[in-house]
Amino acid sequence: MKTVDTLEIAESIEYLCREANYTINPRVLALIEESSRKETSVIGKKIFSQIIQNATISREKMIPLCQDTGIVIVFIEIGQGVVLKGLPLEDAVNLGVRRAYTSSFFRSSIVKDPVEKRINTFDNTPSIIHTKIVPGEKVSISVMIKGFGSENATTLRMFPPTIERKEIEEFLLSTVKEKGINACPPLFIGIGIGGTADYALQLSKEALLRLEPMDDWERSLLDSVNRLKIGPAGLGGDVTSVYLKIKSFPTHIAGLPVAININCHILRVGGLEIE
Amino acid sequence: MDTLKVGDEVFVSGKVYGMRDQAHKKIVEIIESGSRPPIVLSESSIFYVGPTPPKPGEKVGAIGPTTSIRMDPFTPLLISMGVKVMIGKGKRSTDVIEAIKKYKAIYLVTPGGISAYLSQFIEEIKLIAFPELGPEAIYELTLREFPTFVGIDTGGNSI
Numbered sequence: 001m002k003t004v005d006t007l008e009i010a011e012s013i014e015y016l017c018r019e020a021n022y023t024i025n026p027r028v029l030a031l032i033e034e035s036s037r038k039e040t041s042v043i044g045k046k047i048f049s050q051i052i053q054n055a056t057i058s059r060e061k062m063i064p065l066c067q068d069t070g071i072v073i074v075f076i077e078i079g080q081g082v083v084l085k086g087l088p089l090e091d092a093v094n095l096g097v098r099r100a101y102t103s104s105f106f107r108s109s110i111v112k113d114p115v116e117k118r119i120n121t122f123d124n125t126p127s128i129i130h131t132k133i134v135p136g137e138k139v140s141i142s143v144m145i146k147g148f149g150s151e152n153a154t155t156l157r158m159f160p161p162t163i164e165r166k167e168i169e170e171f172l173l174s175t176v177k178e179k180g181i182n183a184c185p186p187l188f189i190g191i192g193i194g195g196t197a198d199y200a201l202q203l204s205k206e207a208l209l210r211l212e213p214m215d216d217w218e219r220s221l222l223d224s225v226n227r228l229k230i231g232p233a234g235l236g237g238d239v240t241s242v243y244l245k246i247k248s249f250p251t252h253i254a255g256l257p258v259a260i261n262i263n264c265h266i267l268r269v270g271g272l273e274i275e
Numbered sequence: 276m277d278t279l280k281v282g283d284e285v286f287v288s289g290k291v292y293g294m295r296d297q298a299h300k301k302i303v304e305i306i307e308s309g310s311r312p313p314i315v316l317s318e319s320s321i322f323y324v325g326p327t328p329p330k331p332g333e334k335v336g337a338i339g340p341t342t343s344i345r346m347d348p349f350t351p352l353l354i355s356m357g358v359k360v361m362i363g364k365g366k367r368s369t370d371v372i373e374a375i376k377k378y379k380a381i382y383l384v385t386p387g388g389i390s391a392y393l394s395q396f397i398e399e400i401k402l403i404a405f406p407e408l409g410p411e412a413i414y415e416l417t418l419r420e421f422p423t424f425v426g427i428d429t430g431g432n433s434i
Contacts, residue, residue: 043282043424050389050422058391064337067327067390105336107327107410118297120409149342149364149387182342182365184387233386234365235282235424235434266388 002137003083004274006092009076009139012272013096016143017072018104020268021064024055027211028188028267035186035242044237051232051265062104065266068147069106072097072127073205075144079136094125101125109148130202138275142209145268150187153179153262156201161256165217168193168258169224175260176225176241181234184264187241189225192259194251204261207247209269218244232265243267276359276381279425281432285383286420291320291362293414295341298405299349302413306352313404314413317357322418323364325410326400327390335397338416339390340364343382347371354378362423366433376431384426384434396421 024032029052036048058065074093078084087095101108101124110125111118134140155175159167172191180187192203214222222244231237242265251257279285292314294302305312323343327336343363350361351374362383367375375382385393399417406412427433 043284047386050386050392054389054392057395058337061391062330063391063394064327065391066388067325067337067339068341068387069327069337105328105330107325107337109325109410120411122409147388152342182344184364233384233424235384264388 001081001083002079003085004139006084006086006089008274009089009141010087010092010096010099012141012274013074013093013143014100016141016270016272017097017100017145020143020145020270021069021104021106022062023059024065024266025269029055031242032186032265035239039232039237039239041231041237043235044232044239047232047235064106065268066147067107068109068149069101069124070145070147070268071110071151072124073144073146074127075130075142075206075209077132077134077140079138080133081137082139089131090129093127093129097125097127098123138273140271140273142269142271144205144209147264150183150262150264153183154201154204154260155179156197156257156259158197159256159258161254163256169221171258172221172260173224173228176230176262177228180230180240180262183262185230185234185241186232186239186265188263188265188267189241189244190261190263191244191246192261193246193256194249195257197257199249200257200259201261203247203249204259207245208261208263208267209271211243212245214244218246277379277429279381279428281425281428281434283425285423285425287362287383287418287423288420289320289418291322291360291416291418292403293322293324293326293400293416295323295325295411296345297408297411298413299346301405303349303352306356316353319358320360320362321353321358322362322416324416326414329400335394335400337390338394338397339387340385343367350374354380367427372427372431372433375427375429379429381425381429382427383423385421385423393421
Protein backbone atom coordinates (compact mmCIF):
# COMPACT_ATOMS: atom_id res chain seq x y z
CA MET A 1 0.00 0.00 0.00
CA LYS A 2 1.13 3.49 -0.81
CA THR A 3 -0.55 6.71 0.29
CA VAL A 4 -0.62 9.70 -2.05
CA ASP A 5 -1.90 13.11 -0.96
CA THR A 6 -4.02 14.52 -3.77
CA LEU A 7 -2.33 17.88 -3.16
CA GLU A 8 0.70 16.29 -4.80
CA ILE A 9 -1.53 15.55 -7.82
CA ALA A 10 -2.69 19.20 -7.83
CA GLU A 11 0.96 20.35 -7.83
CA SER A 12 1.78 17.95 -10.68
CA ILE A 13 -1.13 19.23 -12.77
CA GLU A 14 -0.12 22.84 -12.10
CA TYR A 15 3.44 22.07 -13.22
CA LEU A 16 2.34 20.15 -16.34
CA CYS A 17 -0.06 22.95 -17.43
CA ARG A 18 2.70 25.55 -17.13
CA GLU A 19 5.24 23.41 -18.96
CA ALA A 20 2.85 22.57 -21.79
CA ASN A 21 1.89 26.21 -22.41
CA TYR A 22 5.43 27.65 -22.30
CA THR A 23 7.72 24.90 -23.53
CA ILE A 24 7.25 22.90 -26.68
CA ASN A 25 7.60 19.17 -26.04
CA PRO A 26 11.13 18.26 -27.34
CA ARG A 27 9.76 15.36 -29.40
CA VAL A 28 7.13 17.65 -30.95
CA LEU A 29 9.87 20.14 -31.84
CA ALA A 30 12.04 17.36 -33.28
CA LEU A 31 9.15 16.21 -35.53
CA ILE A 32 8.52 19.81 -36.64
CA GLU A 33 12.20 20.36 -37.44
CA GLU A 34 12.43 17.07 -39.32
CA SER A 35 9.34 17.94 -41.41
CA SER A 36 10.49 21.50 -42.06
CA ARG A 37 13.39 20.09 -44.09
CA LYS A 38 10.88 18.39 -46.44
CA GLU A 39 8.93 21.59 -47.12
CA THR A 40 9.67 23.13 -50.52
CA SER A 41 7.13 26.00 -50.70
CA VAL A 42 8.52 29.45 -49.88
CA ILE A 43 5.56 30.42 -47.67
CA GLY A 44 5.61 26.98 -46.01
CA LYS A 45 9.28 27.34 -45.14
CA LYS A 46 8.63 30.80 -43.71
CA ILE A 47 5.83 29.45 -41.50
CA PHE A 48 8.02 26.59 -40.24
CA SER A 49 10.64 29.17 -39.31
CA GLN A 50 7.99 31.22 -37.44
CA ILE A 51 6.85 28.07 -35.58
CA ILE A 52 10.42 27.36 -34.46
CA GLN A 53 11.02 31.01 -33.47
CA ASN A 54 7.73 30.97 -31.55
CA ALA A 55 8.97 28.08 -29.39
CA THR A 56 12.13 30.01 -28.45
CA ILE A 57 10.31 33.28 -27.68
CA SER A 58 7.68 31.45 -25.63
CA ARG A 59 10.26 29.69 -23.48
CA GLU A 60 12.55 32.70 -23.02
CA LYS A 61 9.93 35.37 -22.42
CA MET A 62 7.36 33.11 -20.75
CA ILE A 63 4.63 34.03 -23.24
CA PRO A 64 2.23 31.15 -23.98
CA LEU A 65 2.90 29.27 -27.25
CA CYS A 66 -0.70 29.99 -28.28
CA GLN A 67 -3.24 32.50 -27.03
CA ASP A 68 -5.72 29.64 -26.87
CA THR A 69 -4.31 28.06 -23.74
CA GLY A 70 -6.99 25.47 -24.24
CA ILE A 71 -9.16 23.13 -22.29
CA VAL A 72 -7.14 20.86 -19.99
CA ILE A 73 -7.67 17.14 -20.59
CA VAL A 74 -6.20 14.97 -17.85
CA PHE A 75 -5.54 11.23 -17.97
CA ILE A 76 -4.76 9.69 -14.57
CA GLU A 77 -3.80 6.05 -14.03
CA ILE A 78 -4.01 5.10 -10.38
CA GLY A 79 -2.30 1.96 -9.16
CA GLN A 80 -4.60 -0.42 -7.32
CA GLY A 81 -2.21 -0.34 -4.37
CA VAL A 82 -2.51 3.42 -3.94
CA VAL A 83 -4.69 5.09 -1.31
CA LEU A 84 -5.57 8.69 -2.08
CA LYS A 85 -5.94 11.08 0.84
CA GLY A 86 -6.82 14.77 1.06
CA LEU A 87 -9.02 16.69 -1.37
CA PRO A 88 -11.34 14.68 -3.64
CA LEU A 89 -9.38 13.82 -6.81
CA GLU A 90 -11.39 15.98 -9.21
CA ASP A 91 -11.13 18.99 -6.89
CA ALA A 92 -7.37 18.48 -6.69
CA VAL A 93 -7.04 18.36 -10.49
CA ASN A 94 -9.10 21.54 -10.87
CA LEU A 95 -7.09 23.22 -8.10
CA GLY A 96 -3.92 22.54 -10.09
CA VAL A 97 -5.47 23.94 -13.27
CA ARG A 98 -6.83 27.00 -11.46
CA ARG A 99 -3.45 27.79 -9.88
CA ALA A 100 -1.57 27.40 -13.18
CA TYR A 101 -4.01 29.47 -15.23
CA THR A 102 -4.58 32.34 -12.82
CA SER A 103 -1.00 32.78 -11.62
CA SER A 104 0.54 32.48 -15.11
CA PHE A 105 -2.03 34.76 -16.78
CA PHE A 106 -3.10 32.05 -19.21
CA ARG A 107 -6.40 32.64 -20.97
CA SER A 108 -9.55 31.44 -19.25
CA SER A 109 -11.42 29.79 -22.08
CA ILE A 110 -14.10 27.79 -20.27
CA VAL A 111 -17.73 28.90 -20.07
CA LYS A 112 -20.13 27.47 -17.52
CA ASP A 113 -23.40 26.98 -19.38
CA PRO A 114 -22.59 25.74 -22.89
CA VAL A 115 -25.91 26.79 -24.47
CA GLU A 116 -27.50 29.84 -22.95
CA LYS A 117 -25.40 32.25 -20.93
CA ARG A 118 -21.85 31.05 -21.69
CA ILE A 119 -20.44 32.84 -18.63
CA ASN A 120 -16.67 32.47 -18.28
CA THR A 121 -15.50 30.62 -15.15
CA PHE A 122 -12.37 32.85 -15.20
CA ASP A 123 -10.06 30.10 -13.94
CA ASN A 124 -10.18 27.68 -16.90
CA THR A 125 -11.90 24.98 -14.84
CA PRO A 126 -13.43 22.47 -14.91
CA SER A 127 -11.08 20.22 -16.84
CA ILE A 128 -11.92 16.93 -18.54
CA ILE A 129 -10.71 14.04 -16.38
CA HIS A 130 -10.24 10.41 -17.42
CA THR A 131 -9.26 8.02 -14.63
CA LYS A 132 -8.22 4.41 -14.90
CA ILE A 133 -7.39 1.94 -12.12
CA VAL A 134 -4.32 -0.14 -13.04
CA PRO A 135 -2.09 -2.68 -11.26
CA GLY A 136 0.80 -1.31 -9.19
CA GLU A 137 1.54 1.38 -6.65
CA LYS A 138 2.07 4.53 -8.64
CA VAL A 139 0.00 7.38 -10.07
CA SER A 140 0.69 8.31 -13.72
CA ILE A 141 -0.58 11.67 -14.91
CA SER A 142 -0.77 12.87 -18.53
CA VAL A 143 -2.04 16.26 -19.57
CA MET A 144 -3.18 17.31 -23.03
CA ILE A 145 -3.98 20.97 -23.60
CA LYS A 146 -6.31 21.35 -26.53
CA GLY A 147 -7.29 24.52 -28.31
CA PHE A 148 -10.72 24.56 -29.89
CA GLY A 149 -9.65 25.58 -33.39
CA SER A 150 -8.42 22.02 -33.57
CA GLU A 151 -10.96 20.36 -31.25
CA ASN A 152 -13.77 21.63 -33.50
CA ALA A 153 -12.24 19.48 -36.26
CA THR A 154 -12.72 16.24 -34.27
CA THR A 155 -14.89 13.78 -36.21
CA LEU A 156 -16.48 10.41 -35.53
CA ARG A 157 -17.94 7.93 -37.98
CA MET A 158 -19.63 4.64 -37.12
CA PHE A 159 -18.63 2.38 -40.04
CA PRO A 160 -20.25 -0.97 -40.88
CA PRO A 161 -17.98 -3.91 -39.91
CA THR A 162 -17.31 -5.07 -43.47
CA ILE A 163 -15.33 -2.08 -44.75
CA GLU A 164 -11.72 -2.15 -45.95
CA ARG A 165 -8.79 -0.03 -44.75
CA LYS A 166 -9.19 2.11 -47.88
CA GLU A 167 -12.49 3.51 -46.56
CA ILE A 168 -10.88 4.58 -43.29
CA GLU A 169 -8.25 6.38 -45.37
CA GLU A 170 -10.95 8.12 -47.44
CA PHE A 171 -12.72 9.22 -44.24
CA LEU A 172 -9.44 10.60 -42.89
CA LEU A 173 -8.69 12.49 -46.10
CA SER A 174 -12.18 14.00 -46.40
CA THR A 175 -12.00 15.11 -42.75
CA VAL A 176 -8.60 16.77 -43.16
CA LYS A 177 -9.65 18.34 -46.47
CA GLU A 178 -12.79 19.81 -44.94
CA LYS A 179 -11.54 20.80 -41.50
CA GLY A 180 -7.74 20.67 -41.44
CA ILE A 181 -7.13 24.27 -42.47
CA ASN A 182 -8.91 25.60 -39.38
CA ALA A 183 -6.93 23.36 -37.03
CA CYS A 184 -3.56 25.11 -37.56
CA PRO A 185 -1.57 22.79 -39.81
CA PRO A 186 0.97 21.14 -39.94
CA LEU A 187 -1.18 18.75 -37.92
CA PHE A 188 -0.73 15.97 -35.39
CA ILE A 189 -3.46 13.40 -36.06
CA GLY A 190 -4.70 10.80 -33.56
CA ILE A 191 -7.07 8.08 -34.76
CA GLY A 192 -9.13 5.91 -32.42
CA ILE A 193 -10.47 2.69 -33.92
CA GLY A 194 -12.86 0.26 -32.21
CA GLY A 195 -14.56 0.24 -28.82
CA THR A 196 -17.75 2.31 -28.78
CA ALA A 197 -18.42 5.80 -30.16
CA ASP A 198 -17.28 7.52 -26.95
CA TYR A 199 -14.32 5.19 -26.41
CA ALA A 200 -13.04 5.61 -29.99
CA LEU A 201 -12.99 9.37 -29.36
CA GLN A 202 -11.04 8.87 -26.14
CA LEU A 203 -8.57 6.56 -27.94
CA SER A 204 -8.05 9.22 -30.60
CA LYS A 205 -6.84 11.58 -27.86
CA GLU A 206 -4.73 8.93 -26.08
CA ALA A 207 -3.07 8.09 -29.42
CA LEU A 208 -1.18 11.41 -29.25
CA LEU A 209 0.02 11.22 -25.65
CA ARG A 210 3.28 9.31 -26.08
CA LEU A 211 4.54 10.10 -29.61
CA GLU A 212 5.69 6.54 -30.24
CA PRO A 213 7.20 5.72 -33.68
CA MET A 214 4.71 5.35 -36.55
CA ASP A 215 4.11 1.93 -38.15
CA ASP A 216 3.78 1.28 -41.91
CA TRP A 217 0.04 1.95 -42.15
CA GLU A 218 0.37 5.15 -40.13
CA ARG A 219 3.22 6.35 -42.37
CA SER A 220 1.24 5.61 -45.51
CA LEU A 221 -1.80 7.49 -44.13
CA LEU A 222 0.48 10.41 -43.25
CA ASP A 223 1.84 10.42 -46.81
CA SER A 224 -1.72 10.46 -48.20
CA VAL A 225 -2.62 13.43 -45.96
CA ASN A 226 0.46 15.27 -47.16
CA ARG A 227 -0.54 14.72 -50.78
CA LEU A 228 -3.53 17.02 -50.05
CA LYS A 229 -0.99 19.89 -50.20
CA ILE A 230 -2.89 22.01 -47.64
CA GLY A 231 0.51 22.96 -46.22
CA PRO A 232 1.60 24.94 -43.15
CA ALA A 233 -1.16 27.38 -42.04
CA GLY A 234 -3.23 26.11 -44.98
CA LEU A 235 -1.32 28.28 -47.44
CA GLY A 236 -0.18 25.37 -49.60
CA GLY A 237 2.90 23.17 -49.26
CA ASP A 238 4.27 19.69 -48.84
CA VAL A 239 3.71 19.27 -45.11
CA THR A 240 0.07 19.18 -44.00
CA SER A 241 0.73 16.75 -41.13
CA VAL A 242 3.89 15.83 -39.26
CA TYR A 243 2.71 12.83 -37.25
CA LEU A 244 -0.18 10.36 -37.26
CA LYS A 245 -0.88 7.64 -34.71
CA ILE A 246 -3.64 5.05 -34.36
CA LYS A 247 -4.87 3.49 -31.13
CA SER A 248 -7.19 0.48 -31.43
CA PHE A 249 -9.44 -1.52 -29.12
CA PRO A 250 -11.69 -4.58 -29.63
CA THR A 251 -15.20 -3.74 -30.81
CA HIS A 252 -18.64 -5.25 -31.47
CA ILE A 253 -19.35 -7.64 -34.39
CA ALA A 254 -21.81 -5.14 -35.86
CA GLY A 255 -19.60 -2.08 -36.12
CA LEU A 256 -16.32 -0.25 -36.54
CA PRO A 257 -16.16 3.14 -34.82
CA VAL A 258 -13.45 5.47 -36.17
CA ALA A 259 -12.63 8.78 -34.46
CA ILE A 260 -10.24 11.38 -35.79
CA ASN A 261 -8.62 13.83 -33.40
CA ILE A 262 -6.90 16.65 -35.23
CA ASN A 263 -4.34 18.62 -33.24
CA CYS A 264 -2.47 21.75 -34.24
CA HIS A 265 1.30 21.92 -34.78
CA ILE A 266 1.95 22.69 -31.10
CA LEU A 267 0.83 19.43 -29.59
CA ARG A 268 0.81 20.33 -25.90
CA VAL A 269 1.20 17.05 -24.04
CA GLY A 270 3.22 16.09 -21.00
CA GLY A 271 3.26 13.58 -18.20
CA LEU A 272 4.85 12.44 -14.96
CA GLU A 273 4.61 9.69 -12.39
CA ILE A 274 4.19 9.83 -8.62
CA GLU A 275 5.83 6.75 -7.11
CA MET B 276 -5.70 47.36 -51.43
CA ASP B 277 -6.94 46.55 -54.96
CA THR B 278 -3.43 45.61 -56.06
CA LEU B 279 -3.08 42.90 -53.39
CA LYS B 280 -3.62 39.35 -54.63
CA VAL B 281 -4.39 36.16 -52.75
CA GLY B 282 -1.19 34.69 -51.22
CA ASP B 283 0.68 38.03 -51.13
CA GLU B 284 2.54 38.81 -47.91
CA VAL B 285 1.20 41.93 -46.15
CA PHE B 286 2.52 43.66 -43.04
CA VAL B 287 -0.22 45.52 -41.19
CA SER B 288 0.30 48.62 -39.04
CA GLY B 289 -2.36 50.64 -37.23
CA LYS B 290 -5.40 50.15 -35.05
CA VAL B 291 -7.73 47.16 -35.35
CA TYR B 292 -10.60 45.89 -33.24
CA GLY B 293 -9.93 42.55 -31.60
CA MET B 294 -13.21 40.68 -31.39
CA ARG B 295 -14.59 37.16 -31.75
CA ASP B 296 -17.72 35.02 -31.41
CA GLN B 297 -19.84 36.53 -28.63
CA ALA B 298 -18.86 40.13 -29.46
CA HIS B 299 -19.95 39.56 -33.07
CA LYS B 300 -23.26 38.16 -31.90
CA LYS B 301 -23.82 41.09 -29.54
CA ILE B 302 -22.84 43.78 -32.06
CA VAL B 303 -25.20 42.34 -34.68
CA GLU B 304 -28.03 42.14 -32.10
CA ILE B 305 -27.43 45.82 -31.21
CA ILE B 306 -27.44 46.88 -34.89
CA GLU B 307 -30.57 44.84 -35.65
CA SER B 308 -32.41 46.37 -32.68
CA GLY B 309 -31.68 49.82 -34.16
CA SER B 310 -29.20 50.92 -31.49
CA ARG B 311 -25.67 52.26 -31.89
CA PRO B 312 -22.85 49.72 -31.46
CA PRO B 313 -19.97 50.62 -29.09
CA ILE B 314 -17.47 50.59 -31.98
CA VAL B 315 -17.13 52.59 -35.21
CA LEU B 316 -17.50 50.18 -38.12
CA SER B 317 -16.89 52.60 -41.01
CA GLU B 318 -13.42 52.02 -42.55
CA SER B 319 -12.55 49.68 -39.67
CA SER B 320 -10.45 46.54 -39.35
CA ILE B 321 -11.28 43.47 -37.27
CA PHE B 322 -8.82 40.87 -35.95
CA TYR B 323 -10.49 37.65 -34.79
CA VAL B 324 -8.67 37.23 -31.49
CA GLY B 325 -9.04 36.39 -27.83
CA PRO B 326 -5.70 37.30 -26.22
CA THR B 327 -4.24 36.02 -22.97
CA PRO B 328 -4.13 38.74 -20.28
CA PRO B 329 -0.80 40.62 -20.15
CA LYS B 330 1.41 39.81 -17.19
CA PRO B 331 1.98 42.65 -14.69
CA GLY B 332 4.46 45.09 -16.24
CA GLU B 333 3.90 43.78 -19.79
CA LYS B 334 1.87 45.52 -22.50
CA VAL B 335 0.54 42.43 -24.23
CA GLY B 336 0.12 38.70 -23.67
CA ALA B 337 -0.04 35.95 -26.28
CA ILE B 338 -1.98 37.02 -29.36
CA GLY B 339 -2.98 35.07 -32.44
CA PRO B 340 -5.90 34.44 -34.78
CA THR B 341 -8.95 32.30 -34.06
CA THR B 342 -10.92 30.37 -36.73
CA SER B 343 -12.64 32.96 -38.92
CA ILE B 344 -15.49 30.87 -40.31
CA ARG B 345 -17.34 30.98 -36.99
CA MET B 346 -17.85 34.73 -37.52
CA ASP B 347 -19.30 34.21 -41.01
CA PRO B 348 -23.00 34.42 -40.06
CA PHE B 349 -22.31 37.97 -38.78
CA THR B 350 -19.65 39.17 -41.21
CA PRO B 351 -21.60 40.25 -44.35
CA LEU B 352 -23.63 42.76 -42.28
CA LEU B 353 -20.48 44.19 -40.71
CA ILE B 354 -18.79 44.48 -44.13
CA SER B 355 -21.87 46.28 -45.47
CA MET B 356 -21.47 48.76 -42.60
CA GLY B 357 -17.89 49.60 -43.46
CA VAL B 358 -15.49 46.91 -42.20
CA LYS B 359 -12.65 46.85 -44.75
CA VAL B 360 -10.03 44.49 -43.34
CA MET B 361 -10.43 41.21 -41.49
CA ILE B 362 -7.56 39.19 -39.99
CA GLY B 363 -8.01 35.57 -38.96
CA LYS B 364 -7.25 32.00 -39.96
CA GLY B 365 -8.87 29.49 -42.33
CA LYS B 366 -11.34 29.78 -45.19
CA ARG B 367 -14.59 31.82 -45.38
CA SER B 368 -18.13 31.09 -46.61
CA THR B 369 -19.35 32.08 -50.08
CA ASP B 370 -21.57 34.77 -48.46
CA VAL B 371 -18.48 36.41 -46.96
CA ILE B 372 -16.56 36.14 -50.26
CA GLU B 373 -19.47 37.81 -52.08
CA ALA B 374 -19.61 40.64 -49.51
CA ILE B 375 -15.83 41.14 -49.78
CA LYS B 376 -16.17 41.48 -53.58
CA LYS B 377 -19.20 43.77 -53.42
CA TYR B 378 -17.77 46.19 -50.84
CA LYS B 379 -14.08 45.89 -51.84
CA ALA B 380 -12.91 44.55 -48.49
CA ILE B 381 -9.99 42.21 -47.86
CA TYR B 382 -9.40 39.13 -45.70
CA LEU B 383 -5.92 38.47 -44.33
CA VAL B 384 -4.68 35.28 -42.70
CA THR B 385 -1.91 34.69 -40.20
CA PRO B 386 -0.81 31.35 -38.73
CA GLY B 387 -2.40 30.10 -35.52
CA GLY B 388 -0.30 28.59 -32.76
CA ILE B 389 2.60 31.10 -32.99
CA SER B 390 1.20 33.65 -30.55
CA ALA B 391 4.44 34.39 -28.66
CA TYR B 392 6.02 35.25 -32.03
CA LEU B 393 3.05 37.36 -33.17
CA SER B 394 2.85 39.26 -29.86
CA GLN B 395 6.09 41.04 -30.86
CA PHE B 396 4.15 42.92 -33.52
CA ILE B 397 1.51 44.30 -31.13
CA GLU B 398 2.31 47.64 -29.52
CA GLU B 399 -0.72 48.12 -27.35
CA ILE B 400 -4.01 46.51 -26.36
CA LYS B 401 -6.97 48.36 -24.83
CA LEU B 402 -10.31 47.07 -23.60
CA ILE B 403 -13.16 48.76 -25.53
CA ALA B 404 -16.43 47.00 -24.69
CA PHE B 405 -18.11 44.02 -23.00
CA PRO B 406 -15.54 43.46 -20.19
CA GLU B 407 -17.79 40.76 -18.71
CA LEU B 408 -16.86 38.54 -21.66
CA GLY B 409 -13.22 38.33 -20.50
CA PRO B 410 -11.13 37.06 -23.43
CA GLU B 411 -14.18 37.51 -25.69
CA ALA B 412 -14.48 41.27 -24.98
CA ILE B 413 -13.79 43.85 -27.70
CA TYR B 414 -10.23 45.19 -27.64
CA GLU B 415 -8.39 47.82 -29.64
CA LEU B 416 -5.00 46.57 -30.77
CA THR B 417 -2.21 48.67 -32.24
CA LEU B 418 -0.29 46.61 -34.78
CA ARG B 419 3.20 47.34 -36.05
CA GLU B 420 4.37 45.47 -39.18
CA PHE B 421 2.13 42.56 -38.21
CA PRO B 422 2.81 39.66 -40.64
CA THR B 423 -0.12 38.33 -42.70
CA PHE B 424 -0.94 36.83 -46.10
CA VAL B 425 -3.90 37.73 -48.31
CA GLY B 426 -6.58 35.06 -47.77
CA ILE B 427 -9.29 36.64 -49.96
CA ASP B 428 -8.47 39.57 -52.21
CA THR B 429 -10.84 42.39 -53.23
CA GLY B 430 -11.69 40.40 -56.37
CA GLY B 431 -12.99 37.52 -54.22
CA ASN B 432 -10.14 35.11 -54.99
CA SER B 433 -9.69 32.82 -51.99
CA ILE B 434 -6.96 30.56 -50.54
